[in-house]
Amino acid sequence: MMDTILQHKSIRKFKDKPVEENVLEQILIAGTRASTTGNMQVYSMIVSTDECLKNKLWEAHFKQDMVKQAPVLITFCADFNRFTKWCKINNAQAGYDNFLSFYTASIDALLAAQNVALAAEAHGLGICYLGTTTYNAEEIIDILRLPELVVPVTTLAIGYPDEDPPLTDRLPLDAVVHYEVYTDYSPQKIKKLYREKEENPVYKKFVEENGKENLAQVFAEVRYKKEDNEFFSEKFLRTIKEQKFMK
Amino acid sequence: MMDTILQHKSIRKFKDKPVEENVLEQILIAGTRASTTGNMQVYSMIVSTDECLKNKLWEAHFKQDMVKQAPVLITFCADFNRFTKWCKINNAQAGYDNFLSFYTASIDALLAAQNVALAAEAHGLGICYLGTTTYNAEEIIDILRLPELVVPVTTLAIGYPDEDPPLTDRLPLDAVVHYEVYTDYSPQKIKKLYREKEENPVYKKFVEENGKENLAQVFAEVRYKKEDNEFFSEKFLRTIKEQKFMK
Numbered sequence: 001m002m003d004t005i006l007q008h009k010s011i012r013k014f015k016d017k018p019v020e021e022n023v024l025e026q027i028l029i030a031g032t033r034a035s036t037t038g039n040m041q042v043y044s045m046i047v048s049t050d051e052c053l054k055n056k057l058w059e060a061h062f063k064q065d066m067v068k069q070a071p072v073l074i075t076f077c078a079d080f081n082r083f084t085k086w087c088k089i090n091n092a093q094a095g096y097d098n099f100l101s102f103y104t105a106s107i108d109a110l111l112a113a114q115n116v117a118l119a120a121e122a123h124g125l126g127i128c129y130l131g132t133t134t135y136n137a138e139e140i141i142d143i144l145r146l147p148e149l150v151v152p153v154t155t156l157a158i159g160y161p162d163e164d165p166p167l168t169d170r171l172p173l174d175a176v177v178h179y180e181v182y183t184d185y186s187p188q189k190i191k192k193l194y195r196e197k198e199e200n201p202v203y204k205k206f207v208e209e210n211g212k213e214n215l216a217q218v219f220a221e222v223r224y225k226k227e228d229n230e231f232f233s234e235k236f237l238r239t240i241k242e243q244k245f246m247k
Numbered sequence: 248m249m250d251t252i253l254q255h256k257s258i259r260k261f262k263d264k265p266v267e268e269n270v271l272e273q274i275l276i277a278g279t280r281a282s283t284t285g286n287m288q289v290y291s292m293i294v295s296t297d298e299c300l301k302n303k304l305w306e307a308h309f310k311q312d313m314v315k316q317a318p319v320l321i322t323f324c325a326d327f328n329r330f331t332k333w334c335k336i337n338n339a340q341a342g343y344d345n346f347l348s349f350y351t352a353s354i355d356a357l358l359a360a361q362n363v364a365l366a367a368e369a370h371g372l373g374i375c376y377l378g379t380t381t382y383n384a385e386e387i388i389d390i391l392r393l394p395e396l397v398v399p400v401t402t403l404a405i406g407y408p409d410e411d412p413p414l415t416d417r418l419p420l421d422a423v424v425h426y427e428v429y430t431d432y433s434p435q436k437i438k439k440l441y442r443e444k445e446e447n448p449v450y451k452k453f454v455e456e457n458g459k460e461n462l463a464q465v466f467a468e469v470r471y472k473k474e475d476n477e478f479f480s481e482k483f484l485r486t487i488k489e490q491k492f493m494k
Contacts, residue, residue: 103381
C-alpha cells in the first residue's frame, strides 16, 4: 500500500497495449470503495476507449500526446443527475441544483479518482491526471453527452507505462503541513522552503529556456498565467451554471 | 494495496490512544506523493491534536462525537497563499485569486486527503471524512487562522478504531460507470439500480424512524434537504469570495 503511494509517478507515454477488462473492472470497483458523502455516490466514471471518441477528447485536452496514446481515459464527474432522478420517481423534493451540492459531488468524484489511480498503479498501470478537464468542461460535456447536474472535474489517462521517469521533487514536508493552526509564511521562510526546488537543474533549465529571471516567473507568467486562469475561471463557472448547479 | 482500498470503512468511534509521531509523519508524507497540478502543491494539511482547539472544531463540525474523540484532525485546505507569496518575492505576477485556481487547489487538497486516508488505514488507523467542512468553512477559517487564498475543503478524523462496522453497501457498479459516453437513466433503470439499497433492512428502519414513505424522501427531506443545501451553498460561496478566490 505505502509502496504504491510512495512510488507514484505520472506517466505520459503508454505502450500500445489495451487494459484487460478484468483489470479495468477491479480498478473501477476500487473507485466505488472510496468514502462518499452520506453514501449517496454522487459521481460518475466514464470510461472511453473508442479511438474516434478519444480523438475528440484529445482536442478538448489541448491535444496532449498522452491523451491520444492512452488506451483508456476515465472522466470523473460530479453527478447529482442520477440521485435527483431517484428522488423524483419517489416523490421526494430534491434540492441539489446549487453550488454546495456541486462541490459535494466533486469531492465524491475526486476521492473515487484517487482510489482508481492507486488501484491502477497497484496493477502495474501508469496514470496521469488531466487538469485540462476543468478548462474545457464545456467541450467535454458535449463530447460525452453529459446531462444537467453532471460536470466533469478530472480525467485519468491510463495504460501500461512506456517510460520510467524519476520520482517528482516535492517541497519539504513542513512547507505543506501546519500544526494546530495555520502559521503564515515570512519571506525568509518562503525562500528557505523553495530553495531546493529553485536549485534543481531541471527547473534551472526551464528558467533559461523561457527567458525568465526565476522559476516563480515561469509558473506565474508562462505555465499558469493570470489571463488564462481568469479566462478559464469565467468559462468553468458558466459551465457549472449551465449544468444547473448555480441556482 | 487493493485490500486496504476494498476494506475501507468509515470509523466513528476511536480508542483513547494517540497516533504515534512517526506514523503521523508517514501518512503526511503519503499525502504529499499524490498528484498535484503542475507540481505546484497548492494545498495545506493542518494537523490539530490540542484538546481546546479540537473542541472548537467539534462545534464547527456540528458537535459530532467522533470529532471530539479522534486524537487527530487533519483539515485539508485549498492553498494559493504560499505559492502567491513565492511569486511576490520573485517579482512574478501571480493571478490565482479566481475560482478556477480555487478549484485547482481543491483538487490538490482532495487527492492528498485520499492518500492520507489510505495510508492511515494501511497503518491500522481508522478514518472518517467530515463533510461539514464546507458547511462551516467560515468558522473553521477563524479557528485555524487561515489567511486569504486558503479555504478548508475537507477534514479527516483519525485514530485507532474502537468499532468494526460492516462494509458499507454500494450501488451496483453499472450505476456509476458509463462506457464511452454518458447513458442517461430511465425511471426503470433507476428503480433497478436502487432496489437492493431500498430493500436493505438498515435503510427500511431509517424510513420508518423518520416517518417517510421511502428512502429517497429520507435523504432529500431529512438528511440532505433543499433548504439546508441552499443556505450552506450561499455561505460557502461567500466564504470563497471573502478568502479572495472570486475575483
